[in-house]
Amino acid sequence: MRKLLSASLITASLTTVGLLPPAGAASATTLTSPATTLAAAAERSGRYFGVAVQGYKLSDPTYAGILDREFAVVTPENELKLDATEPVQGRFTFAPADRVVDHAVRLGKRVRGQTLLWHSAQPSWLASLRGAALRQAMLNHVTQVAAHYRGRIQAWDVVGEVFADGPTGARRDSNFQRTGDDWIEAAFRAARAADPGAKLCYNDYNIENWVHAKTQAVHRMVRDFRARGVPIDCVGLQSHFTANHPVPADFATTIRNFAALGVDVQLSELDIEGSGATQAENYRRAVTACLAVDRCTGITVWGVRDSDSWRASGTPLLFDPTGAPKPAYTAVLDSLNGGACR
Ligand code: G3I
Numbered sequence: 001m002r003k004l005l006s007a008s009l010i011t012a013s014l015t016t017v018g019l020l021p022p023a024g025a026a027s028a029t030t031l032t033s034p035a036t037t038l039a040a041a042a043e044r045s046g047r048y049f050g051v052a053v054q055g056y057k058l059s060d061p062t063y064a065g066i067l068d069r070e071f072a073v074v075t076p077e078n079e080l081k082l083d084a085t086e087p088v089q090g091r092f093t094f095a096p097a098d099r100v101v102d103h104a105v106r107l108g109k110r111v112r113g114q115t116l117l118w119h120s121a122q123p124s125w126l127a128s129l130r131g132a133a134l135r136q137a138m139l140n141h142v143t144q145v146a147a148h149y150r151g152r153i154q155a156w157d158v159v160g161e162v163f164a165d166g167p168t169g170a171r172r173d174s175n176f177q178r179t180g181d182d183w184i185e186a187a188f189r190a191a192r193a194a195d196p197g198a199k200l201c202y203n204d205y206n207i208e209n210w211v212h213a214k215t216q217a218v219h220r221m222v223r224d225f226r227a228r229g230v231p232i233d234c235v236g237l238q239s240h241f242t243a244n245h246p247v248p249a250d251f252a253t254t255i256r257n258f259a260a261l262g263v264d265v266q267l268s269e270l271d272i273e274g275s276g277a278t279q280a281e282n283y284r285r286a287v288t289a290c291l292a293v294d295r296c297t298g299i300t301v302w303g304v305r306d307s308d309s310w311r312a313s314g315t316p317l318l319f320d321p322t323g324a325p326k327p328a329y330t331a332v333l334d335s336l337n338g339g340a341c342r
Contacts, residue, residue, distance in 0.1 A: 034337040038318075038329075039072035041336035045291060048298035049336065050112060052077040052269065054308065055099040062323040064103075066304050073154065074104040075112040075268075075300055077310075081121035085145050089125045089137060092144055101152055110154040112268070112300065115203065116142045117187050118160045119174035126175065135179040139190045146194035155199035157236055157268065158191045159184050165206055169217030184221070185230040192231035203236035203268050209248040210257060222261050236268030239286060240302070242314065243273065247282050251289035259295035269302040272328070273314030280331035283318075287335040 035041035042049035050073030057063045067074070078084060079097035086092055104111050115121075117138055129137055146156065162184060164172045176183050184202075191200050202222065207215040218235070225232045235258045241247050248254070258265045267290055272282045290296035303309040307321035318329040 034333070036333075038070045038333060038336065041333055042299070043072065044337065047290070047296070047336075048073045048110065050074060050110075050298060050300035051304055052300060052302045053100050053104075053304075055079050055096050055103075057304075057308065058099065058103055063304055063308070066319055066323055068107055071109070073110045073112055073298060073300065074100060075114050076100040077114075077303070078121070080113050080145070081115060081118065082126070082141060083121045083123045086141055087123050089123075090140075092148065094148055097149075101149065105152060111149075111152060112155050112157070112266075113146075113149060113153040113198070114157040114268075115160040116145060116156055116158050116191060117176060117183075119162075119172060119176065122175075129175070131179060134175060135183065135186070138176060138179070138183065139186060142187050142190040143194045146191050146198070149198075150195040151197060153195065153198045155201050155234055155266070156191055156195070157203035158200050158232075159187050160203040160236075161205065162202075163204060163207075163214050163217045165214060167213050169213040169220075185225060185228075188225070188231050199233040199264065200231055201234040201236045201264075201266065201268070202232060203238060205238040205240050205269070206245065208237050208239055208241075208251055208254055210250045210254040215254060219257060219261070222258065222263060226261050226263070232263060234264035234266055234297070236266050238269040238302075239267045239271075240269060240316075241272040241282060241286070247272070247285045247289070251286065252292040255289055255293045255296050259293050264295050264297040265290075265293065266297055267299040270299055271302045271309060271311070271314075271316035273311070273316045275315050276327055279315075280327040283328040284331040284335050287332050291335065291338075 035044055038049040049071060051067060051071040052075045053067060054077050076097050079100055084096055101111050162172055164170050171177050188200050204218055207218050209215060222232060222235055255265045270286060272279055290299055301318060303317050305319045305321050305323055306312055306315040306317050309317050318326055320326055
């Protein structure tokens with residue numbers, strides 16, 4: 001009588017030759033089933049998906065529910081700006097930002113800080129300072145704020161928007177710029193000294209199209225900083241897109257060329273005016289450009305619901321005013337899930 005092979009011997013043989021998954025292995029559907037949140041889908045390709053947060057809206061259950069479910073990284077939208085953190089020279093107010101940071105940290109989320117030095121959102125006392133006194137005040141601001149959040153900020157936008165729009169690639173005229181060309185690197189060095197563990201970013205808008213003069217000017221600055229050992233770790237491409245400033249065809253080229261300088265690249269303030277399928281496709285294009293470059297480490301959308309946006313009339317975000325996901329949300333989630341399968 002033919003000896004019957006035991007079931008366990010058959011199973012072992014099929015496992016050995018790879019026809020059966022090892023015992024206890026997740027089922028094939030678990031490994032390839034799409035992630036159901038933006039953060040989880042981005043994590044599949046080692047990236048983060050974040051959002052700008054307005055602290056006073058954390059008491060809104062719809063707002064906080066979306067934030068807590070969908071996003072892994074939080075940027076206080078205004079609470080870390082100069083006017084919010086040092087409204088009077090030498091007197092620092094951190095409570096509004098702490099509310100956002102504490103909420104994020106409590107939920108295991110990471111925090112992007114914005115912006116240590118910026119030509120906008122300045123308190124009135126800064127306007128009265130010039131020269132060495134202004135330079136000292138600027139660097140003290142960087143030091144005090146970065147030190148207060150030491151160990152709790154994943155990345156700082158140390159400086160933002162220092163180049164003028166237009167064909168020249170010139171620096172923007174500002175009180176900080178008038179203290180001398182070296183103010184930017186001085187800010188980065190002060191931030192590194194205050195919080196050695198935070199990634200230090202330069203953040204700007206209209207630097208998504210590779211051939212634009214402003215993009216080239218930023219790229220030259222970052223290349224120079226890297227060559228001279230100025231501590232810079234990342235570049236934030238704000239990615240505010242509209243019908244007149246669409247997602248450029250060479251977006252991935254821009255991201256790749258910044259990454260080639262040895263820095264991380266982040267879409268730091270993504271929002272795209274529009275609606276429906278056209279908006280969804282534009283979001284898909286922006287996300288796909290990031291997924292195409294390994295050192296594009298994360299994406300932050302600049303607000304939760306359309307009604308939370310700095311430009312609400314353009315309905316530029318992923319959730320509608322009721323908190324319902326829009327076609328753009330589905331396109332982003334689908335792109336991020338596809339990105340994981342690269
Ligand atoms: O908090 C005050 C409130 O007390 C006052 O009653 C009200 C009316 O005056 O103003 C409130 O402050 C406003 C603040 O947003 C908070 O809502 C400021 O006026 C307003 O200028 C500020 O706008 C922000 C803007 O940056 C300027 O700081 C937007 O929300 C914010 O989305 C926008 O974000 C910037 C990024 O930081 C940098 N990149 C560009 C991006 C869009 O401009």
